[in-house]
């Protein structure tokens with residue numbers, strides 16, 4: 628289970644997240660939706676431990692990941708796969724070495740690395756690219772390579788920031804299919820996206836607005852459009868956010 632307890636994240640004086648609360652069960656497939664700047668990436672970055680909350684707590688399983696020391700953080704990160712704009716492929720290393728990177732960091736034997744990387748590349752349909760440089764791949768292939776690197780450690784949690792952005796329909800469907808396949812195998816998936824329509828196997832949706840989780844659509848009728856979180860939203864704002 629993943630739980631955010633009253634989480635605030637400030638970049639300098641700007642609060643990107645303002646008292647966010649939610650729970651997601653193990654094995655769920657969650658979409659983070661909301662306008663640009665709503666705080667979707669910030670949630671993923673906190674779960675990846677690229678950022679620490681300014682206040683509040685984050686539980687993953689039974690452990691708090693809000694304030695880990697270096698050793699604890701590197702241990703936790705082995706159970707998490709992340710793909711997003713802010714994690715780049717190494718341009719001077721071939722595709723095999725890019726995917727092998729997380730395994731080399733944890734000191735896996737070379738024979739295990741060979742078999743795991745080959746399996747990950749095959750899974751994303753890129754077996755033939757192992758000796759190529761990332762720059763020789765298309766945008767969609769580069770994204771699938773990032774996904775192979777994110778899952779090669781067999782993580783329990785995969786975080787994907789805009790994994791279908793700028794892809795054509797066919798490439799996007801392939802990326803979505805991969806994430807859904809991992810979810811079927813029991814991996815918890817959280818995706819930040821502006822393209823919710825591309826995803827089918829969704830168990831939870833979190834709508835964000837101005838750094839807070841908006842009440843679920845069902846709440847709109849129960850409390851007349853008033854807030855259930857830490858922040859007030861006008862009925863117009865909520866209706867627009869949910870496309871009502």
Ligand SMILES: Nc1ncnc2c1ncn2[C@@H]1O[C@H](COP(=O)(O)OP(=O)(O)OP(=O)(O)O)[C@@H](O)[C@H]1O
Nearest residue numbers: 638641643661662663664665666667668669670819
């Ligand atoms: N490194 C940073 N330094 C300062 N402000 C930041 C930083 N990263 C994000 N922000 C601000 O925090 C807020 C939330 O950003 P975040 O990237 O989480 O939103 P988002 O919903 O993912 O947006 P998008 O859909 O455009 O990716 C925005 O106002 C953004 O400008």
